[in-house]
Each structure stands twice: as structure tokens, then as C-alpha cells.
Amino acid sequence: MNTLKGLLIIIFVLSASKAFAGYDKLTKRNYEESKNEKAVILYGVNWGRRWGCAGLDNAQLQNLTFSHIDSNLDREDIALNNPAKLFSENSSESFAIIVNPGEYALIAYDIKIARTSAGASHIKGEGEGTFKVNAGEIVYIGDFGLDCAGDNPIPWRYYIKKEDFESYVAGFKEKYKFISDKQIIYRLFQTDKFGQSAKGSDLEM
Template identity: 35%
Template sequence: MPPYVLFRTGVLFLGLLTSAAAMAQNVPLTHDNYAQEGARKGVVLMSVRWDRKWNCAGYENAQLRVLGFDRLPSQHAAKDERADLLLDDAPLVMTKPVFDDYAFLVEPGEYALSRLQIKAAKSVSDIRYSKVERDRLLKDGQPQGGTFRVDAGELVYIGHFYLDCYKEPAMWRYYMEGRAAFDEYLAGWTKKFPELDAARVQFRLFKSPYFGRDYALE
């Protein structure tokens, strides 16, 4: 069974976003910090779609709102404490049907899914939120939702994240299929960051028993 149920008839998970007072752990990749710490830390490449997915599993629309990961072993005791790597910039009103690309400079190690929020609307007046936090995604410190790994000096692509609408709205990890598509994706990154060596980028997807299928790039 998955570590949680997103939406069940008669059950509504409501919650506020993590306190803005929490210290941000995200470190977006820049030319300067890569030059200074690229050998000691790792680079994580990923993409996320924040737009509404219409006609999703019986809902008028659904939207991925928050996605967070903790470096293991997690140093966060509170279930709603800010994740080490947190993506929460989904637009409230205007959304575009495209993947937004993200690159982060992170401490090397294994990271586990620790935060997930999805919004689903039956109508303009019937809007539901599923908020799944650390207490269910990291049971006794053990990852339940999935993990990825990045080592010192590595460049790692972990996937494209969006929604799946089979039975209920759920986060799903997609991927670039085939070498040509992956090379095209990397070309966009090397255009922004010429110092990144595309040949060194590892195709190492976020692995999960619930949120994506295994795939190896040939």
C-alpha cells in the first residue's frame, strides 16, 4: 500500500504551508557557487509542471503544489519542518502547461521524499488539499515514498515531476525517454551553464515503488 491516501470519499486533508520563518535549505545552482563548491557538493537537475491537470480522476482539475526531500538521515523532527530541498513555487492563478527546470547545488548523500501537497477541485466552491508530510513519508526515519542519490562532484538528473490521474490525483515521476531526448534536455542546461559537462550528467531517476516506473537510459 502507498504511504498515504490522497483523496478518499468523506476525508479531507487540510494544512498550512510550512512557516515562512523556517530557514531555506535550497541552493539554486549559479556560476559562482558551482565554481567554488561544485567539486565538494553535487548538482541535482529536475523539472516540475505546476499547471492544473484538467479532468483528473473525477475532479475538474488537480495541481501539484509542494514537493520536498530530506537528506538522510533526516535531521528534522517535526513533521511539518521545512524540507532540505523544497519546491513550493506553484502559481496560485496563472499556470502554464510547461515543465519548469530546476538545478540545485546540494550536500552529497541520499535524499528521500518528505513532503507532498496536491490540490484538487470538484468545482470552484469545492476545493480539496492533500498534504502528506514527514511522519508518513519517513516512518521511523525510513523512506516510504522514494529516494535519489547524488555524490560529491556529480551531476545527476532525477526526473520530471507532474501528476497522474489513475483512480486519484497523485504525483508521478516521468523521465526523458531515449538518448536523443535526454541530450536535447541537457543542451538546454549547458546553454545556461556552459561549465556543466553534459557527458558527466548521470541519468539516475528518483526511485519509488509508488510514484514512478524504473527506466534505464541506453
């Protein structure tokens, strides 16, 4: 394979990957270029393997896919994929991404399960629940992981309690100093199936 052909393939793969993901990572450059037209969402995910989950040998969240509800264009998805399936720690990791404003619905999830140590399969299902962000906002929507209490594992939206949100915001602004003067809004992903009810007015810090 010649150098030019190899470079074109790499560019195509990276472009396709970014398009499928449906978002940009929060960086100073990305934020400055889009802060008035787009929105930032903050969330956490536990991508780690859960041993003994729902009576199984183990289970691990692989993917959460959200779709833009009110897009007039082709369906616009945000695909959150497990970045390191074999090495993910069993703890929630925080993320910050830039997305187009609007309302998004959880439309699909993928959980890898092993009933024994000998083999693995997947539980794939449709989602239920929504979150909404407006242009220019920075919004915390919750933390995602697995609920292992039932017959089968399901995705679950956990969240930082409002009384602990101030310290969360302080840590976030320390990491991303270029938004240290911006308000962070506490507006959780709303669902009756994949998380405890958390309705209420927005909290801004």
C-alpha cells in the same frame, strides 16, 4: 516602520525561506563556491493546473518535500514549492539546484484539488522513493507532475528517455555554459509507487 527595521525583517524572511527550501539555485558563483563539496540535481516539474484530473474539476501540485536520509545533523529538507500557483503553465519546467550530497527520500507532498468550481481543498500525503547524489556530481533525477488515472491525483515521476538524454544535456549546457565541460549523470528518482520502474546503470554525458 523605520528603514533599518524593515531591512532586518526582509533579511530574516529571505534567510528563513532559503533555509526551508534547503538548496541554492544553480548560478556560476554558487557553483564555483561549492562544486567540490556539493552536488547539482536537475529535474522538471509540471506545476500547472490539471483540469478534469481524477474526476475532479481540477488539481494542482503545490509541494514536494525530500529529506536527507543519512544526515548526522538536524533533519535536512529540500522543499520544492510551486512558485506561481495562479499562473503556472500546464507543462514541465526544468530546474537546476545545488544540494548537499547524500541520499534523499520523498517524505511529503501537497496537491490542491477542487471537486467543483466553488471550492478547494488539499490532498497531503507521505512520499515513497529516493534519489542519491555524490559530491561533485551533476545528476538528472526525472520530471515530476500529477497522475490523474486513479480515484485521486498522486505525484508521478516521469522521465526523459535515455535516447533523448543527449539533446536534453546539450540544451542544459547551452543555458549553463560554465558547466559545459562537465559530465551529466542520468540517475532517476527510484520509486515503485509514484512512477514506473526505471532501474538500471547510470548514463553519463
